[in-house]
Amino acid sequence: MNKPVLLTVDDDPGVSRAVARDLRRRYGEGHRVVRASSGKEALDALKELKLRGEQVAAMLADYRMPEMNGIEFLEQAMDLFPRARRALLTAYADTDAAIQAINLVDVDHYLLKPWDPPEEKLYPVVDALIETWRASGEAAVEEIKIVGHRWSAPTFAARDFLARNAVPYRYYSIDEPEGRRLLDAAAADPTEIPVVITAEGRPLLAPSDAEIAAAVGLTVDPATDFYDLIVVGGGPAGLGSAVYGASEGLRTVLVERQAAGGQAGQSSRIENYLGFPDGVSGTQLTDRARRQAVKFGAEMLTARDVVALEVQGSARVVRFGDGSTISAHAVILATGVSYRSLTAPGCHELTGRGVFYGSANTEAPECAGTDVYIVGGANSAGQAAVFFSRHARSVTLVVRGESLHTSMSHYLIQQLEAIENVHVRTRTTVGQACGDDHLESLRLDHADGTTEFVDTGHLFIFIGARPQTEWLDGVVQRDERGFVWTGPDLLNDGQRPAGWTLDRDPFYLESSVPGVFVAGDVRAQSVKRVASAVGEGAMAVTLVHRYLEEQ
Structure with a gap:
């Protein structure tokens, strides 16, 4: 994958095998030799190489080929790999055409067939092509690639999704030549941006977050349908719950709609978090917590939208937007809050575009x-x-x-x-x-x-704090702003909440549904700080254990 490519194109099978054999003999250790039998086949191969971010050092094309001759092929190939060096394979009778190609189409060399011995007639030319290509400084691009436009809201959303999930990528604008080359290689047009190209070279046209997550290796499907603990939300409270739940032996799954970290994960610098006297970025703190949770065995699901919470006997069921479900003995709600929308005219239309x-x-x-x-x-x-x-x-x-x-x-x-x-x-x-x-x-x-x-x-x-808890309507008790009531706040003149089935009061972080706990900013009367959210996440796991001991 990391070796630069030497591409040969010839419709004569014998010549094609011969040139590939001679190239592999001399350059096979440091280069990958790819051969094609027609200009169209070669262009398809180049498009695949472009999408995979590979390098093409040199292209050798036969002048006389049906449907598309060597000059026509090299003209189109230049649009995909303008820095690759180019040579024509030609018979003596076609020397004038080869010279014309050098003058008009920027072909670097021509090679007369046959080229025996290759040490005198082939290798010196290819050596020069490779040396010139190396001087151009072209490098392979092995990470994810995004092709889009600066003022495209979907493009921003895709870039933000990958960045917040710590997935490295390289961005290309459709206003830049390389961006247009990638767009052409993906057979996409500007209306289908963003185009997300995987490391394997597979293009996704205007993909959803879930499609991007699956393509780049993030986990989107649960490993099983029943857990000890489901944590909904991947902010500090949810990550704290996942770390402590998994480390204490609970089979734990964390479900996050977009990216771990929540609002804290978007903070450029957190300077009042215990143990970080020099401050820490939200991204760094989130990544450490996520890796810690995974180390203890927690499962992390990304780009899954939770739309309902149901009680089925002793099981607590979480339903996803696609209709699928997972169940557990207990659930911790740690969905945090989102920024309130600015309602001033023009803000909605220009979101993601400034x-x-x-x-x-x-x-x-x-x-x-x-x-x-x-x-x-x-x-x-x-x-x-x-x-x-x-x-x-x-x-x-x-x-x-x-x-x-x-x-x-x-x-x-x-x-x-x-x-x-x-x-x-x-x-x-x-x-x-x-x-x-x-x-x-x-x-x-x-x-x-x-x-x-x-x-x-x-x-x-950065205005206000709005809990997105509409999906909990009719399930747990919330205040007038949507924050979830827990523990003592659920008692009304000493009376337990309606529908409460246990012979005890709700635990401190327990909602009006037994076995459903709440941690972090989404909880009514909570302290809106990262440290308190992490602490509540850990405390909620302790209460989950007490709840499970009752069952």
């Missing part, structure tokens, strides 16, 4: 030398401001309140005050996002009634 929710760290390089705006006054917004200040010309925090002191940690406020290119606009809201195919400007509304328009291509939103 308007982003969360840090969207994949956009950092695009922010170089630009003016970035961030909406929100809590820690996540402050952390994003610190992060983007290293890339952008300026970062402006747009805050509805009077100051940051009521919503942001003191250490973070001090950091922001010390960064020259970070500015804070209090008593201000975003009134409108403007732009055609991408964000171009914002209308800022001030509390005194004045407005102004500012030019920007990047708006990052």
Whole structure:
């Protein structure tokens, strides 16, 4: 796979075998020789090599071939591998055509047939082709490739999904020559972006998260249909539950809709988490926790949307969006919260095209030398401001309140005050996002009634906390905002919740359904901090053990 390719094309089987034999004899140790019997077959092979990210060092094509001669083939092959060196195999009678090809089609050499002895007539030419190709600096691309457009929301979503799941990839824009070559090799058109190309060279046209996850090796299907513990949600609370559940002998599966880490996983820097005096990025913390859970035997399902929770006797059943289910003795709900949508006109239409929710760290390089705006006054917004200040010309925090002191940690406020290119606009809201195919400007509304328009291509939103618990309607008790009640908060004048079947009060983190526990931000009255979420995840597992002992 890592060896650069030497491609030969000849419709004469005898000549084809001879040139391949001679090339393998001299170059087989460091190169892979591929031969084709026609120009079309060779182009198909080149498209497959392009999708797999392989290198083509040189192409040798016979001049006289039916349907597509060697010059016509090399012209089309150049569109796929412009740095590969090119030579024509030709008879003496076709020398003039070969010279014309060198002058007009940028063919590097021509070889007369027969080329015996190859040490004098073949190898010196191929040596020169390979040396010239090496000087071009072309390298193989073995990771996942994404072809898309900067202002395509689906393209951003695919890149963000891979980045948050720690899957390395290389991005190509359809506005760049290599992006167009990959698009052509995949037989796709610009309306089908993003095109995700696996390491094996298989193109996926406008794939879903689940299709991407399966293609890149993430686990999407459960190993069995029954577990001791199902953890729904892969944020700090869910990861904490998975680590402690699996390490204590419970057959544990964690189900995550998008990527492990939740909102914390999108934080550019967490500096008040115990044990990390120099701070740690959300991605680093998440990756360590995920690997720790897997080490203890927890199963991690990605890109699975949970749509229902059902009680069937002693089993707790989780239903996925595709209708399939898994069951367990106990469930921990750790679905966290999501950022509230900004309802200002234009924001919905431009989401993923300049308007982003969360840090969207994949956009950092695009922010170089630009003016970035961030909406929100809590820690996540402050952390994003610190992060983007290293890339952008300026970062402006747009805050509805009077100051940051009521919503942001003191250490973070001090950091922001010390960064020259970070500015804070209090008593201000975003009134409108403007732009055609991408964000171009914002209308800022001030509390005194004045407005102004500012030019920007990047708006990052960190407002509010909304639990996505609609799928729990009629199953567990929630407050008016959707957060799940647990433990003592479920008791009404000492009365247990309706439908409660056990001769005891709910445990501290237990919901109104026995055996269904809640940890982290989705729990009503919880402390919205990473450390407390991890602690609740661990504590929930302890309570699961107590619940199982009763059964």
